[in-house]
Each structure stands twice: as C-alpha cells, then as structure tokens.
Amino acid sequence: MNGLPLKDTPQAIPDPVTTLMALAGGDMVRVETLLNGRMASPVELIPELAAWLVKAGGKRIRPLITIASARMVGYEGEGHLALAGAVELIHTATLLHDDVVDESALRRGKASANHIWGNPQSVLVGDFLFAQAFMLMVDSGSLDALHVLSRAAAIIAEGEVRQLAMVGNVDTSRQSYMDVIDAKTAALFAAAAQVSPILAERPKAEQDALYTYGRELGLAFQLVDDALDYGGLAALLGKNTGDDFREGKITLPVTIALESASDDERGFWQRTLGGKDQKTGDLDAAIAILKGHDALDATLTQARAHAANAQSALSVFERNEWTEALSALAEFVVDRAY
C-alpha cells in the first residue's frame, strides 16, 4: 500500500487486536523478551523447538488480555509482564501436549511440532515450558495470582481428559461439550484477565468482572473456532478447516446437528466421527448436514451471546481507552467467523 490511508475509510479502521497492540505494544515487546529468555536452554532442542513455536505463534491474544486488564485497572508495576508471559507459556505447553494427545500431524494446516520432532520431545518441551511459566509467575511476586493460574492449569488438564473421553461419542450433549470448553479453553482466558486486578489488589468485584470477561470471551473464542473448523458461515474451506472432523472431535455444531438428525445423518456421524472411517467428500458432506440444521449459525449466535456477556462484564469499570479496546476485542473474536 502506497500513501497514507484515507481517514474514515474502512481500510483506515484498524481491527481491535491492532488497536490493542498499539496501546499495549510497549508492554508486549517486553513480554516477548521475557518469553524468549524463558525458552533459552543449553539443551539445543529446546530453543530450536521454541523458536519454531514462536514463529508459528498466534496473535498472543491471552497475554494481551492480561496486559490490557492490568492497564485498565490502573496497575503501574511490572508484575503483569511476567504473568502475561506465564499465561502464554501455559498456552504453548498445552498446545504441544494437545497435539500429542490428538495424534495431530497438522495444526492449522502446518506440520505440528510432534510430527516434526516426535511425541517424546513435544511432551518434554511442553513440561519445560510449563515449569518456566511457573518461574515467571514467581517473578510476579503474587501468590494469589499463582494460585489462580495453577488452578487454571489443573482445570485445563481436566477439560482435556473429559474431551478425550468423548471423542467419537455421538451421544455427547451440548451441555457436556460446553463443560469441556469451559475447562479446556475458557479457564485460561478467565485466569489471564483475573490475575491483573488480583496483582493490582483491586476489589473483589473487579476481579470477578474480569474473570467473567475472560471466561465469556474464551467461550466465544472456542465456539467461533469450532464453526471455522467447518468453514464458518461462508463455508470457506481453507487450511484451517477440518482438523476437528479428522480427529473425530464432537464440537458444538455437531451436537446441535445431532439433536435433530435423521437416521442417515446419525449413521454418517457415527461412521465418520465414531468410527473415524472417512473418505473423500465426507468433510463437504458434514458441512452440508451442519448447514441443513443451521448448526454453524446457531453456534455463532451462541458465540455472539458469550461475547456480549464479556462486554457487559466490563460495565463495572470506568470507561477508558482500555475498556473500549477490550470490548472491541470481544466483538472481533466473533467477527473472525464472517
């Protein structure tokens, strides 16, 4: 792009993550430095795998939430940097172990770490990063924040065990699935937001509000991911599509479609997800069935409701640029699907 962007044109409106990154950029650079420091080791594989992870890295949305929450409540120390880094390391360690658990060869269309380096390596480097996360938390100096994050780590593992038990089970209810994502996804978002007012020693009402913000945002985020795995509303099949289907995971869209499934459809899910017996064209067929039940639409409607809950939770705070940015972030999380 040449020249200055025109004011008030759609191109000139940065997305909320960009806005948040602009506000939080200084802090985020320092978080990145902390992360790089924590991935150093004389054992070559560790920085090698870590560098690959950083390169493959996402939007750093979880640490961004910690930073923004800390700033929003007026925190002026440095402990939020360590906690933000810890949150990202827990997330990264979880991803490494997830790929081993799911026996994934691909994550988001790229070879997964366990596929490149091996399952044992992914397990151990995950453990290393998990331990480093706790070292960072100790650096924050807050035992209360440590409690919240270690509890979240335990809940994530519980959620993953639950999900493992329901792989391929076409009798999974909506509620069972929501319980799983509450644990495996929303718990870390909730902790990422909640640790900041804890660190800043803000009143319980603010801690609860940010817990709710994070949890609801996490639920919205996961449901949008679930819909995107089947192409989202546009049903655009891209490199990010079909991971859940291939792994036999029952996600919200599938539970919705199963509630009113014909015998044929039930048989289809039983074969493809229950038996993991899949052939060319099955993913397209799955998407057609989901659309026939408006299941992607219903999933996104529920995601929007959770995002709205996240926004409402911010009402206890005085409005400032950070509340605006966090509120916009909740919308952005859902807008990804359109």
Place this chain on the structure above:
Amino acid sequence: MNGLPLKDTPQAIPDPVTTLMALAGGDMVRVETLLNGRMASPVELIPELAAWLVKAGGKRIRPLITIASARMVGYEGEGHLALAGAVELIHTATLLHDDVVDESALRRGKASANHIWGNPQSVLVGDFLFAQAFMLMVDSGSLDALHVLSRAAAIIAEGEVRQLAMVGNVDTSRQSYMDVIDAKTAALFAAAAQVSPILAERPKAEQDALYTYGRELGLAFQLVDDALDYGGLAALLGKNTGDDFREGKITLPVTIALESASDDERGFWQRTLGGKDQKTGDLDAAIAILKGHDALDATLTQARAHAANAQSALSVFERNEWTEALSALAEFVVDRAY
C-alpha cells in the same frame, strides 16, 4: 515375629527408612492426606489413575527428605507438608510422562500407566498432577520455595530431553551421563531438601548444605538404580531388571564398559542398545560384559562416594536424631544394591 525383638540383634536394627518413617510418620500421614486430596477430581479417570499410582507408589523418599530436613532445622510451621506433597506430585507427574517418552510397557515389572490407560491419558493426568503440585506450593506460602521447585521442574525436563538424545548412542561419555542424571534425578532430590531451610528462613549455609545433601543423595540413588537394573553386584535378575537395557538407555555401567570395550563388545552394545536389536540371552550377555569390566562395581563405588558427600554435607548441622536419620538414609540408598 512373636515377642519383643532382642536388643542389638541384626533383626532389631530397623532400616533407616523405617527409622525415618517412625520419626516423620505423623507428618507423612498428613502429606498422604494432602496427596489424596489433590488427586480428587470429578473427571473419573483422574482419581482412578491416581489411586493406581498411589498403590504402585514407592517409599515416598523425596517427601520424606523434605519433612526430615524441615524438622532437622527446627521448622515448626506446616508449610513443609505442602512442599513435601508438591515434591511427590512433581515426581509422580514426571514418572507418568517418562513412561510415555520411553514407550515403556512395564515399570518395575508391572504394567505402566500408559500401557493400561493410554499415552494421551498419561500425558494429561501428568499435567494435572503437575498443576496440583504448584497449587500445593502456593499453599506453603513461600515464593522462594516455589522458585526452587519450579526451577527443578524445568531442569528435570531439560535432563530428560538430553537423555532422549543419547538413547542408543554408544559414544556417550561418563560425564555426559552424569550431567543427565544431575538434571533428571538429582535436581528434585536437591530441591526437596533445600526448600525446607528456605521455608524455615535458615541461613544460606544451611540451604546450601541441604541442597548438596539432596543432590549427592540423588546421584547415589540413580547410580544404584542403574546398577540394580543389571542385577546389582549379586546380579540377581528380578522383576526390576533390564528396563534400561530394553529401552536402549546408556547408563553409567555401560559407559564404563564401553571405555575399554573390545570390538566385539562394542558391536554388541551397538546392536542391542544402538539398534535395539535384542534376542534371548542378550541381557545375560550384557551383565557378563559389565562384570568383565567391573562396571557394576565401579558404578557402586561412585554411588558410595556420592552418599559419603551427602553425609559430609550434614556436618554444618548440630547432631540430632534427624541428622542421624538423614545420614543413615544416605547409606541405605547405597546398601540397596548389595
């Protein structure tokens, strides 16, 4: 046994772990209660696998060291119970992940957890126990102890990655191997002992002394395990024998035997450990080669030296029943091999 044991007869001398357990028994019962509480979860697999682990559980030697160290330095609070529990949970989580990493079907002659429940389950329950360990550490209220234990957890993972890279590598030097066990085994023993004077806010000299005690005891412990894996000096092949050999692990006895190996012997190790091409009688042949180089003897001599270092480290403390018990423990660790 009927009647009172006779004084000064061999039968009347209890082994040091029994003595320590008698001294520390009250505390250890409370640690066990903490551990059971931490393994509770509404997700059935977790208490189920945990109960199995507890039943299969060892001597609780690591938490015993934490308890005894705390009592030796005169600690009178309750934080040592949580730290002792955390140490055991880190150890348990590490065992679960180790079996996945080593692809072990057996541990100490019994089916391993990953063989019964599956690798994904072992990875996730390990993560859960690891997170619970950190929750217990938070309960101790000591950020310094948290730092020491989270650092140990990172070092253990580094050690495991190193060992993974040297599986089947017959060019592994003694020193490389010692570096590995310093990390994967001795670091947790060292931390288990060191956290107690930290918690009790004892002088740095006492913290350093207990760090050294734990580290040297850990090295002795691992070397004895290595010798026992080939039957120890008695070369008694039991259910505990041959795990390392089957997994192609290079341990100290093997590095010693390789230093002066004939071409034939080198070829033998290259085939059996390097290529994991093993047939009936190979374990016996391996033991015969090790004995030909006095490698088990040399390994145990080195273990005895480390145990003596552990005992010397206790000299900074005033003698009491706890110093005696910890000193006897160091001897016992080596005596297992005879």
